Amino acid sequence: MDIRQLKYFVGIAEAGSLTEASRRLHIVQPALSQRLSDLERELGVKLVVRGRVGTALTPAGTELYERSKRILQQIDYAAAAAREKAGVVEGVITIGLLRSLSPLLSVRLFSEIRAAMPRVRPQIRVGYSAELERLLFKGDLDMATLVAAGAPEAGARGAAFSERLFIVGSRDVLRAVPRRPTLADVQPIELLLSPMQPAHRLVLEACERSGLDLRIVGGIEDLPSMLELCEQGVGATILSTFAARRAAQRTGLIALPIAESGLERHVRIALATDTGWSEAVLVGESILSRLLAESVKRS
Template sequence: MDLRQIRYFIAIAESGSLSEAARRLHIVQPALSQRLAALEADLGVQLLVRGRSGIALTPSGTELYQRALLIAKHIDTARLAVKEKAGEVEGTLTIGVLRSMAPAVGKRLFLTLKEELPRVTPHLRTGYSAELAKMLQEGRVDLAMQVLPAGSKPDTGVLYSEHLYAVGVPALLGTGNRPITLPELQGIPILTAARQSSHELLVQAARRQHIPLNVIGDVEDSFSLLEICDTGVAATFLSGAMAHEAARHRGLTVRPLDDPRVVRHVTLAVNPDVPRTAALVAAGEIVGRVLMERMREAMGEVPAETSRTTQPAADAR
């Protein structure tokens, strides 16, 4: 088994078909089929099952795919490390961004990475905290934002901590921005995003206090969530940055949840199998800085046109 076979197999697994993999690899399909057959013969196992709708990995194929990703990442990292010895900071970095933060930070993060690390190719991937943790474990991202589990004590590695904000039309939440308590939520129709860790914190806090929440549905997409809340059907809960942007652009009422236990702590986790190259360290610092800039802009603490030159760099572990 050689490196070319490994890269070919990764392409096949991710493409879902031999023809698409051959197109991406710029080789003819018969040659790719021969490479795959040679790999299966070398390992003595079947890696794929072919069907009408494409290919599917066997258990052995899934195991090889996961390990192949790590091997390919180590090769790429070794290449970067050698080049960094010559003073060059370049390569590809894959960064996991929390789904709830992507609309607020995605554009700024990508442009800042390209401006400050022009020879680095950034790949941004979005997901919930658990999804990003799995991507880290499987070697599909180099670093990723993570929300600490409920009850965890924050430490110096936390990028930021934030309360949840109730967001809805004035008919449901009233006017003004005074804090809202959990008992006040009784009777208010609420939309949740169950896979968001912050909403899980809310539900757990209400359960501890024996407060029944009137949850009328679950919507994962933040934009759709706000579109529905805009009609007055229900209220929802968002992070500070997203909530204040909703207030400015949609005229919705935004009230902080008055419960010290419903706080999410966001950290930046690094793939333990990836060496800390100069590119990785620099990218971590940029992620931390951009997050804080966008948070402060959204909360109205820093004018958007001046924040990039006035905010200190955040520490990235």
């Protein structure tokens, strides 16, 4: 089993069909199919099941795919580290951003990484914390912003910030709500909350602990659609600091900080632990950390 075989196998696994893998890898399909057969024969196990609509990995194939990705990634890191010793910083860094942070940071992060390291290609993925953490663990991300279980320790690597939650709605809907409401104050308000939103789950868990029963009329995972309903006066929603700040820029919406003890979202920057940290990754982390700090000061 050699590196080229692993690259071809990973390409087949990710393409989902031999035809598409052949196109992506620039190798004719019969030759690619033969490479796969040779690998299966060498290992003595079936790696791929071929069907009418493409290919699927067997359990053995899934195991080899996950391990092959890590091996190939380590090879790339080793090559990058050798070039860095000669003063050349290049390659790809993959960064995961929380959905609430992406509109605020993605463009600036991409541009500043490119300005600092012209030969580095940033790849930015957006998702919820659990999804990003899973990708980080699998080695698909070099770093990610994650929701932490508790407040970050001062001075710890990856420490970022804590952000409050805000209730966001039209002035008419929130006219009777204090300027710094508690969850009990918003209990009479009809709310748009989606269990898919981590901030909303935080609120629901806090209400369950305190025995509060909120008036939830429904929710949409897509934030722009949720805010459009808020503008129409259908209800109010609850957002973290950065998302609330952007929402308050929309016509007719206001954002009020919720003064509830313990109702904060803690965010940190996490780095992949088993791939080694290249110069590009460390510079990217520094840029991301600075942009986050600047954004917190402005909030």
